[in-house]
Amino acid sequence: MTWRYRCVLLFIIFGFFLVIARLFYWQIVKAEELSDLGQSQYTHSLKLTPQRGIIKSSDGFPIATNTLSYIVYANPKVIAKKDHTAKLLSPLLEIDEASISAKLDKDLFWVSLKLNVDSKEKESIEKLKIEGIGFEQEYVRFYPEASLAANLIGFVGKNDVGENKGYFGLEGFYDRLLRGKEGIALVVRDALGRPIVSKINNNSPEIPGRSLELSIDRAIQFMVERKLKEAVEKYQASGGMVGIIEPKTGNILSLASYPSFDNRNFIEYDPVLYKNPFITNVYEPGSTFKALVMASAIDSKVVKPETKCPICSKEVEIANYAIRTWNNKYYENTTMIAVIQHSDNTGMVYAGQKLGLDRMLEYFDKFGIGKLTGIDLQGEVLPQIRAKEDWYPIDLATASFGQGINITPIELLVGFSSLANEGKRMEPHIVRKIENEDGSLVEIKPKLLSKPVSSSTAKVMTEILVNAVNKGESKFAKPKGYRVAGKTGTAQIPIDGHYDPNKTIASFIGFAPADDPKFAMLVIIDRPTTSIYGSETAAPLFFNIAKDMFAYYGILPTESE
Amino acid sequence: MTKPVLIILSLATTIVALSVIQVIVSTRLSTSGVELADIQNTTQALKNSNVLLSEELVQSSSLTQIASGAATLGFVDSKSEVYISDSLPIAKR
Numbered sequence: 045m046t047w048r049y050r051c052v053l054l055f056i057i058f059g060f061f062l063v064i065a066r067l068f069y070w071q072i073v074k075a076e077e078l079s080d081l082g083q084s085q086y087t088h089s090l091k092l093t094p095q096r097g098i099i100k101s102s103d104g105f106p107i108a109t110n111t112l113s114y115i116v117y118a119n120p121k122v123i124a125k126k127d128h129t130a131k132l133l134s135p136l137l138e139i140d141e142a143s144i145s146a147k148l149d150k151d152l153f154w155v156s157l158k159l160n161v162d163s164k165e166k167e168s169i170e171k172l173k174i175e176g177i178g179f180e181q182e183y184v185r186f187y188p189e190a191s192l193a194a195n196l197i198g199f200v201g202k203n204d205v206g207e208n209k210g211y212f213g214l215e216g217f218y219d220r221l222l223r224g225k226e227g228i229a230l231v232v233r234d235a236l237g238r239p240i241v242s243k244i245n246n247n248s249p250e251i252p253g254r255s256l257e258l259s260i261d262r263a264i265q266f267m268v269e270r271k272l273k274e275a276v277e278k279y280q281a282s283g284g285m286v287g288i289i290e291p292k293t294g295n296i297l298s299l300a301s302y303p304s305f306d307n308r309n310f311i312e313y314d315p316v317l318y319k320n321p322f323i324t325n326v327y328e329p330g331s332t333f334k335a336l337v338m339a340s341a342i343d344s345k346v347v348k349p350e351t352k353c354p355i356c357s358k359e360v361e362i363a364n365y366a367i368r369t370w371n372n373k374y375y376e377n378t379t380m381i382a383v384i385q386h387s388d389n390t391g392m393v394y395a396g397q398k399l400g401l402d403r404m405l406e407y408f409d410k411f412g413i414g415k416l417t418g419i420d421l422q423g424e425v426l427p428q429i430r431a432k433e434d435w436y437p438i439d440l441a442t443a444s445f446g447q448g449i450n451i452t453p454i455e456l457l458v459g460f461s462s463l464a465n466e467g468k469r470m471e472p473h474i475v476r477k478i479e480n481e482d483g484s485l486v487e488i489k490p491k492l493l494s495k496p497v498s499s500s501t502a503k504v505m506t507e508i509l510v511n512a513v514n515k516g517e518s519k520f521a522k523p524k525g526y527r528v529a530g531k532t533g534t535a536q537i538p539i540d541g542h543y544d545p546n547k548t549i550a551s552f553i554g555f556a557p558a559d560d561p562k563f564a565m566l567v568i569i570d571r572p573t574t575s576i577y578g579s580e581t582a583a584p585l586f587f588n589i590a591k592d593m594f595a596y597y598g599i600l601p602t603e604s605e
Numbered sequence: 606m607t608k609p610v611l612i613i614l615s616l617a618t619t620i621v622a623l624s625v626i627q628v629i630v631s632t633r634l635s636t637s638g639v640e641l642a643d644i645q646n647t648t649q650a651l652k653n654s655n656v657l658l659s660e661e662l663v664q665s666s667s668l669t670q671i672a673s674g675a676a677t678l679g680f681v682d683s684k685s686e687v688y689i690s691d692s693l694p695i696a697k698r
Contacts, residue, residue, distance in 0.1 A: 105667075111660045112653055163657055181653075188663040266668045591686075600688050 087230040094224035095183055097253030099197060099214060101262035102476065108197050108215070108307070111186035114166045114179040116157040120148045123176040133157065133177070136169055160184065191306040193265050195320040196299050196474065198422065199307040212318045214256065214474060216422030221478065224253035257477040257485070259295035264288065267592050269300045275585040276302050279550075279572035286589065287322050287453060288565045291461040291555060293490040294470030296419070297563060323417075323424040326450045330535025331370075331387045331578070332553040332566070333446030335509060336459055338384055338395055340407035343467075343501040346398040349508060352377040353391045360390045363438050367393055370534065385512045387532060389445045396444025401435055404443070410496035411459035412469060418493070419454055419472040427451055446535060447543075457566040459496070460553050463506060464529070464561035466499035468492055505529075510558045518552065518583030523591045525601025529561075530554020530586065532578040537571070547571050550578035552586040562597055565589065 070078060099108035116137065123129050130144035137144070137158045147155045157177075161169075166179055185200045198213025210219035227250030268286050276284045285301040301321050305313035341347045357376040360367040369389050375382060383391030396404065408414060414429035427450040430439070442448035454472065462469035471491040478486045497505070509529035513522055518532050533551040536543035550572050555564035565586060572581040593599075664670060 106663055109659075109663065110656070112656050163653075186660060188660075188667045188669075190667075190669050192669065262668060266672070270672075595686055 083230070087232050089228055089230055092227035092229055092250040093183070094226065094250040094252045096185065096200065096208065097218075097222040097224065097479075098255040099222075100255065100257045101260050101265070102258060103262055104257070105188075105262055107187065107189050107192060107258075107260075107262065109186050109188065110183040112163055113159075113182055113184040114161040114163075115159050115182065116161050116166075116169060117178050117180060118148055118155050118157055119153055119176045119178070120150055120155060121153055121176075123148055123174070129174055129177070132172055132174065133169070136165065136172075137161075185308065187307050189262070189266070191304060192262075192269060193260060193300070194304045194307045195301050195318075195322075196260065196421070197307055199310045199318070201310070212423060213320060213421055214258075217420050218256060218475065222253045222256070225251035227251070251481060254481070255479040256475045257479065258474055259290070259293075259297065259476045260299070260474060261297050263596060264593065265298045265300060267596075268298045268589055269302070269304075271585060271589055271592075272300050272302050275569065275581070275588075279569055279574045279581045281550075281569045281572040281581070283321070283570040284585075285322050285325075285453060285568050285570075286565065286585075287457050288563050288589075288593075289457055289461050289472060291464035291470070291561050291564045294458070294461075294472045295476060295490075296472055296474050299474070319423055320421060322453045323419060323421055324452070326425060326427045326452055327549050327568075328449060328535045328538065329446040329451055329456050330533040330549065330551065331446055332456060332460070332531050332533030332551050333449070333451075334384060334387065334392050334444070335463065335505065335531045335553070336407070336411050336413070336456075337392060337399070337404070337444050337446075338380060338508065339463060339497050339501055339505045340404065340411075341395040341399045342380070342504055343407070343497040344399060344403050346400075346403075347380050347395055349379065349381045349504055351380050353380070353383060353388075353394045355394050356383070356388060356390045358390075360393050360441070362393070362441050363436065365438050365441075367441055381508050381511055384508050384531065385516050387512075387516070392444040393441045396440055399444075401432065401440050404440065405429070405432060407496060410469075410494050411462065412455060412493060412496075413449075413451055413459060415455075417454050417458045417472050420474050424454065425452055427455075446533065453566055453568055456553065457564065458493075460566070461555065461564035462494075462496050463502045463509070464555035464564050465502070467495050467497040467502040469494045469496055506558050509554065513554065517577070517579035518587075521584040521587040523587055523594065523601075525603050526556060526590075526594060526599075527558035527602060528554055528556040528587070528590065529558040530556075530583075532583050534576060534578045546576060548576040548578075550576065550581040552578050552582040554586060554590075556590055556594070557599055557602065559602075562599065563593060 095110050098106045098110070101107050118129075120126070126148040127145060130141045130148060133139075133144050134141045139158060144157060147157060161179075169177065187197070196213050198211055198215035200208050200210050200215055203209040208223060210216050210222060215222065227248050268288065272284050272286050275281075283302055286298065287296070288298040289296055299320065299322050303317060305317040310318065342349065354377070356378045357374050367389055370387060373386070374390065375386060375388065378386070378388060378391055380391065380395065382388070383395070399407075408429060414427070416424055416426050429449070439448055458469060458472050469492070471493050473488055473490075475488055477488065480486060506529045509531060510527055513519065513528045513530045516532065518530075522528060531553055533549075533553065535549045535551070536545065537547045537549060539547070548571065550569040551567060553564075553566045555561040567582040567586045567589070569578075569581045569585070575581055
């Protein structure tokens with residue numbers, strides 16, 4: 045009897061052991077997997093896509109916001125009369141019947157018929173009450189000001205996994221802040237699939253994207269874009285761009301380029317237009333650069349405004365190259381003030397030679413030439429300045445009047461605006477404030493980058509530039525009664541190792557009012573054909589914009605003329 | 606009735622009562638799910654309506670729209686500005 049008893053006991057113990065082992069396997073080893081499986085039988089996981097942050101102009105107006113859009117889909121398995129359905133949908137979706145029919149013939153539960161359908165289109169499709177046709181809601185970017193500041197804002201496209209992603213401009217630069225964080229919610233359903241309690245498990249809530257408040261003034265941007273377009277058409281140019289900065293803070297007030305694109309339908313435009321030329325185009329600045337070289341020469345005390353140029357009576361010969369003035373007029377013993385006024389290349393060669401290569405490169409560095417400005421836009425290009433040992437006397441001479449040296453427009457504008465801010469160069473910024481999830485605002489404070497010249501040099505240079513505007517080639521376009529400091533530029537474009545005399549980049553750079561500058565502006569007209577000169581194309585546009593800005597800011601004339 | 610029978614009876618009654626309550630609560634919860642779904646749909650519809658109205662509002666107040674409206678009405682840019690400033694103090698005249 046004992047062996048039977050022991051055998052049964054052993055069998056029972058073994059049975060218990062098996063149960064314990066199985067329980068251990070389920071409860072410990074497979075616990076998480078089984079829990080998920082169980083949950084999936086009575087819950088439905090829902091992806092919560094956060095709304096993308098809004099981009100507002102300085103007056104708080106949303107220039108990039110979100111709106112509703114729908115994907116129209118069909119379940120071919122429940123659509124009985126496929127040809128009839130295709131016939132009904134075709135005019136509403138603006139897709140030919142054959143394409144819709146082909147999609148409805150597929151042996152699938154879900155086929156997409158059309159993307160980006162707006163609420164009105166959705167309503168008219170809903171009225172047809174077709175079984176098997178449904179809508180998926182999503183948020184898409186909406187630009188109330190249409191393509192205003194398109195290059196500056198960038199656009200929202202899709203990444204490789206089909207998620208929204210910002211490209212170019214602010215959408216690209218601030219993409220991580222703007223897109224927020226996706227969340228997941230679980231919806232509990234009853235046996236019939238009806239929701240019982242929603243969001244029972246909301247452990248990973250969605251975090252909405254942060255909004256940005258820009259320093260861009262919507263009214264100025266609108267006015268600048270309109271005037272730029274008119275100027276490009278008037279001067280029959282290939283394109284143009286305008287950048288306006290507040291010298292004291294580095295806040296960008298406007299950044300416009302033409303031709304541009306439409307952010308919503310970006311796919312229909314040449315990808316070349318997506319880039320913001322103000323930060324990506326590299327060009328030889330020509331005479332607008334003379335202001336920086338002359339300021340460097342005065343600051344290092346190698347010349348004074350009244351210093352007379354001993355080599356300016358004729359062409360200057362350097363290593364078999366003849367440096368001429370733009371109009372072949374030469375002024376004997378001309379002063380540095382007149383050199384800027386006449387945009388005299390020979391006088392600039394003299395100032396450059398007096399400055400010397402070492403000091404010139406040192407000042408370039410302080411003006412931020414050959415450095416990224418740090419502007420908060422995606423895609424800023426860094427043109428390289430050649431190494432010191434690769435500079436020849438002819439390079440020093442041509443760089444003095446802005447040829448043979450490559451920069452971006454933003455580099456020049458930021459460097460030049462230091463002359464309007466007591467010699468202090470500020471970091472350029474588009475975003476002024478970032479709005480947190482809780483609605484609090486983080487202010488981006490102005491940042492000093494360098495102090496290329498002293499405040500007294502900046503003051504002297506301002507007077508030289510005011511004189512250049514009052515007596516120079518562009519004086520006819522200047523608004524009466526205002527003191528404007530500025531310089532024209534007509535840079536030849538290097539093509540196949542030579543400069544084409546008929547293809548130029550016409551520009552004008554300046555700031556106003558000269559005594560208490562509210563803005564510094566760079567205007568560039570690319571390859572104008574009615575006149576190749578900056579004084580006849582870019583300068584009138586500069587003053588045309590400046591005139592409106594004086595009225596907008598309520599700045600009164602200070603001089604009677 | 607003896608005491609043990611009373612205890613057993615009250616326990617049984619409690620169990621039955623609790624079971625009934627559970628059934629009622631479950632049924633109510635299940636029904637309120639439909640109501641909840643309705644409330645959610647209404648909330649979503651209101652949110653959608655808010656988005657569409659905001660869209661209309663910002664579009665109507667956009668400079669692009671205002672400029673085009675002004676042009677239709679015949680407004681043009683002023684060609685000459687008139688500045689009204691305070692007269693100069695006697696000492697400066």
